[in-house]
Amino acid sequence: MAKDYDLSWIMRKNHYVNRLLKEKKEGMVDEDIVPLLELINSLNAYYTTSSCSGRIQIAETEIPGEKGVMRVVAKWHRPITAEELKATVEASEARNLWLGVQPPILHIMCRSIDDALKMLVIARGSGFKRAGIQGIKEGRCPVEIVGTERIEMPLILDGKLIVKYEKYPLLVEKVNRVLLKSKERIKRLENALKQRFNVNSATL
Amino acid sequence: MAKDYDLSWIMRKNHYVNRLLKEKKEGMVDEDIVPLLELINSLNAYYTTSSCSGRIQIAETEIPGEKGVMRVVAKWHRPITAEELKATVEASEARNLWLGVQPPILHIMCRSIDDALKMLVIARGSGFKRAGIQGIKEGRCPVEIVGTERIEMPLILDGKLIVKYEKYPLLVEKVNRVLLKSKERIKRLENALKQRFNVNSATL
Numbered sequence: 001m002a003k004d005y006d007l008s009w010i011m012r013k014n015h016y017v018n019r020l021l022k023e024k025k026e027g028m029v030d031e032d033i034v035p036l037l038e039l040i041n042s043l044n045a046y047y048t049t050s051s052c053s054g055r056i057q058i059a060e061t062e063i064p065g066e067k068g069v070m071r072v073v074a075k076w077h078r079p080i081t082a083e084e085l086k087a088t089v090e091a092s093e094a095r096n097l098w099l100g101v102q103p104p105i106l107h108i109m110c111r112s113i114d115d116a117l118k119m120l121v122i123a124r125g126s127g128f129k130r131a132g133i134q135g136i137k138e139g140r141c142p143v144e145i146v147g148t149e150r151i152e153m154p155l156i157l158d159g160k161l162i163v164k165y166e167k168y169p170l171l172v173e174k175v176n177r178v179l180l181k182s183k184e185r186i187k188r189l190e191n192a193l194k195q196r197f198n199v200n201s202a203t204l
Numbered sequence: 205m206a207k208d209y210d211l212s213w214i215m216r217k218n219h220y221v222n223r224l225l226k227e228k229k230e231g232m233v234d235e236d237i238v239p240l241l242e243l244i245n246s247l248n249a250y251y252t253t254s255s256c257s258g259r260i261q262i263a264e265t266e267i268p269g270e271k272g273v274m275r276v277v278a279k280w281h282r283p284i285t286a287e288e289l290k291a292t293v294e295a296s297e298a299r300n301l302w303l304g305v306q307p308p309i310l311h312i313m314c315r316s317i318d319d320a321l322k323m324l325v326i327a328r329g330s331g332f333k334r335a336g337i338q339g340i341k342e343g344r345c346p347v348e349i350v351g352t353e354r355i356e357m358p359l360i361l362d363g364k365l366i367v368k369y370e371k372y373p374l375l376v377e378k379v380n381r382v383l384l385k386s387k388e389r390i391k392r393l394e395n396a397l398k399q400r401f402n403v404n405s406a407t408l
Contacts, residue, residue: 062378063353063378063381063382063385064353064354064355064382065352065353065354065382065385113317113340117339117340120338120339130334130336130348130350131336131338132334132335132336132337132338132347132348133336133337133338134324134335134336134337135321135324136317136321143336144334144336146334148269149267149268149269150268150269150354150356151268151356151357152354152355152356152357153355153356153357153358154357154375154378157371157374157375157378158374160371160374162367162371162374162375163366163367164368167361167364167366170361170362170364170366171358171361171366174266174267174358174361177267178267178268178269181267181269
């Protein structure tokens with residue numbers, strides 16, 4: 001007979017897997033990260049609880065990282081054009097506007113400490129240097145994996161343009177490169193997991 | 205009699221504490237973080253292995269985060285002036301130059317999983333949301349604590365100024381605010397640890 005913690009593991013996993021399915025149907029999950037999430041969920045010892053594949057974000061705030069104070073004006077999970085950036089900045093009346101490229105973030109529940117340690121090794125090997133166990137509970141062990149590639153910079157401060165529009169093409173080229181590097185890293189993690197757990201793509 | 209792993213814990217701790225003392229004497233440790241490091245080292249179940257209190261950095265690189273490729277041109281563990289920033293940029297012949305404000309980072313070795321979990325709770329309560337256990341070995345458990353406040357932005361791309369010098373005072377004000385917020389958070393962690401472990405400042 002299954003142990004109690006096995007049953008509660010399966011129940012919790014079902015809850016998160018079903019929520020992901022529902023959110024996927026509603027178009028609320030970034031497609032770039034779906035294959036990785038489904039791969040992790042196909043493994044017995046793991047499931048994902050939340051994720052972001054990395055994004056470009058425009059926010060109204062005096063300094064970055066002010067949760068609660070910061071107001072997100074626009075976000076994209078894909079490369080953007082200089083025109084899109086300009087249109088967003090022009091449309092805003094904010095006195096302080098920041099541009100961010102945020103790295104992927106992934107929360108994975110692991111069934112045991114050993115499963116968590118295994119995941120950390122794979123994540124680090126795929127270039128996710130910020131990966132750690134967040135806590136240890138009876139029969140489950142949450143791991144957080146965060147990318148390190150990012151941009152965080154002011155576009156407008158005190159109502160003044162910090163970067164002139166004519167420089168946007170140069171800037172956006174780098175912004176997109178940083179975002180795409182994050183997306184590549186997600187693919188790398190996916191491939192490393194497939195290899196480690198002998199998952200055949202056809203079985204997913 | 206002490207167990208083997210107790211002896212090896214004490215030997216390892218001594219190694220790191222002595223190295224810190226040596227580096228402190230040589231002026232290689234940022235003073236802002238020394239009281240926190242000494243507090244952690246005064247606790248039986250912990251010692252620090254490496255740290256940075258947060259810094260402002262100018263680096264030559266095409267995109268940030270390119271370890272090995274990136275060349276650090278200047279760094280400060282304190283607020284800077286617009287003049288200092290301008291002088292650094294003017295003196296550089298780099299075609300691509302990035303300005304970063306990097307958050308504090310702290311590596312702490314903990315004697316057990318329970319000691320590590322205790323440290324995570326205190327770190328998160330002090331606003332360090334990126335804190336995790338990096339691995340688990342016989343008798344020691346490394347924890348990484350990283351701040352979240354940062355700036356990462358290009359000053360020069362393809363040889364062109366992305367931010368004009370006249371905007372540096374506005375920019376530097378924010379740069380310094382982000383750095384100082386990190387330093388405050390270090391103080392907050394220090395105070396939270398003192399409270400949690402009933403450490404009297406006079407005994408340090």
